[in-house]
Amino acid sequence: MSGGGLDVAKVRADFPILSQEVRGRPLVYLDSAASAQKPQAVIDAISHFYTHDNANVHRGVHTLSERATAAFEAAREKVARFLHAKSDKEIVFVRGTTEAINLVVQTFGRKNIGPGDEVLITALEHHANIVPWQMLCEQVGAKLKQIPVDTRGDLVLDGLEELLTPRTRILAVTHVSNALGTVVPVKEIIRRAHARGVPVLVDGAQSVTHFSVDVVDLDCDFYAFSGHKLFGPMGIGVLYGKKEHLESMPPYQGGGDMILSVTLEKTLYNRVPYRFEAGTPDVAGAVGLGAAIDYLGQVGLDAIATHDRELLAYAEQALKAVPGVRILGQGRERSGVVSFIMEDIHPHDVGTILDREGVAVRTGHHCAQPLMQCFGVAATVRASMALYNTREDVDALVRGLHKVREVFA
Structure with a gap:
């Protein structure tokens, strides 16, 4: 065996x-493509957090809050190393791949996509990488286009240069098809898109479970994945974004911890990645995700x-x-x-x-x-x-x- x-x-x-x-x-x-099972190490890490360290993060000065904050930020550092990101400041905690994509759509997308512009996706995409872009295109008058797939399940890339027009504002592509298992040559796609000045978002929900991912080597602009497919808990996920993109993007949601100061007249937003993490985060989920990454490293x-x-x-x-x-x-x-x-x-x-x-x-x-x-x-x-x-x-x-x-x- x-x-x-x-x-x-x-x-x-x-x-x-x-x-x-x-x-x-x-x-x-x-059925691991839908949701992977959890090793005992992940279950124990979540249990330990709730048994010993449970408190809200970032704003407390008491011991439990400090321990919870340290555990939460340690998980962010583990994710950064796991993806080979340049900095843990490029790691945003979200609920999953779907929310990560929606975050990009509602911030980067709304800022950069307007009437007559184009969004390019592929025929392999999960609905999570179709519907949010479709909604935005309908709202702003942009056009959604796709790279076709052949009868074997591979993307047809011969006409990619023609699909990448001066109006293309972003290309969103899965790394591995959840329905067919096709591994997409995202590095080549990113290189060709960048040659036309087009940024690329990669849906990595099905890839991080099966092989190592290096976001710097890929040179992707955004990368998203879910914890529950990576043998971690449900309700936690990750958006990686190049720092220059994250710093130029407006907040996704308003609330606590995404601010530096608030008056009735004006709010000053927090630095990245915290400006995208409004409210109390899923601290135990992040801890469990960190434990899953540790486990995969051991295996x-x-x-x-x-x-x-x-x-x-x-x-x-x-x-x-x-x-x-x-x-x-x-x-x-x-x-x-x-x-x-x-x-x-x-x-x-x-x-x-x-x-x-x-x-x-x-x-x-x-x-x-x-x-x-x-x-x-x-x-x-x-x-x-x-x-x-x-x-x-x-x-x-x-x-x-x-x-x-x-x-x-």
Whole structure:
């Protein structure tokens, strides 16, 4: 049960939820792209904070507040190192990827996008990287354009220069497709966009879980991800932004801690990143996210990436042997996800029968309806893998699919 130098049996022991049974069968969790499970170290870190250090941050002079503030800011520093950012001042805590993108839309976007301007996205995007831009374009009279996808699930980049016009104000692109697992060549896209003076936001919700990300090397202007997909708690996420962008952006929300001084006549806003963190933050969430980053560092991102590639290759071969299964998305590089349909059987029915076998997968459009339309389907079955999954999990999935065929025979 090991692969790529990763001791998967040891890793699995760190995740207490995986030891349970579902419907009388051992749980096989293949839904990490929706939300990853939490190691005991993360659970313990959150519990310890609430047991020993719980207090509000930044404004208190008593001991608990000082400890809570130190833990919160230590988590920010861990995130900065994790993304290889130049400074922890480029790290803004938010609720998740969705809020991070909305923050950029409502600050950078509103400041820089007007009537007749263009926003460029891709056909691979999650709704979280479509709808906020769509809303802004409708409100200000801008145009939303997209980079198309081919039948394999790769972006068609041959016409990128034509799509990047003098009116393009930002390009927003996913790093890894949540629906297909396609790894997008974001570094090349960023280079070509920057050559035209276009800033780039990267949705990293599905990438940080599977391989190391270096925002300086990528040279992205913004990078967003969610804690709960990174084996951390729900309700916490991160927006990385180049300092020069953050300093030029107006506040996202008003309230406490995003200010330096307030009078009835005028408010002076706090420095970055605090001007974007109005109100009491999710301190325990940040602490849990920091613990998740520590855990991944101990396991090793390189070992995780190798394990991911090997397990995905095994899963694809195993699924191709199941009668009636058609895999969607065969891109040049993929990570973590295999999405498929079964002939004449609705994905929801497949998922329901798999659940009876103890196998948890995701079915539906995966918040990527425009992409589903490109492939001519309404929904798929998505099996998404993480560092705790094994070949035995894939084998259980395959056995479950054969059970599906028997039910619908």
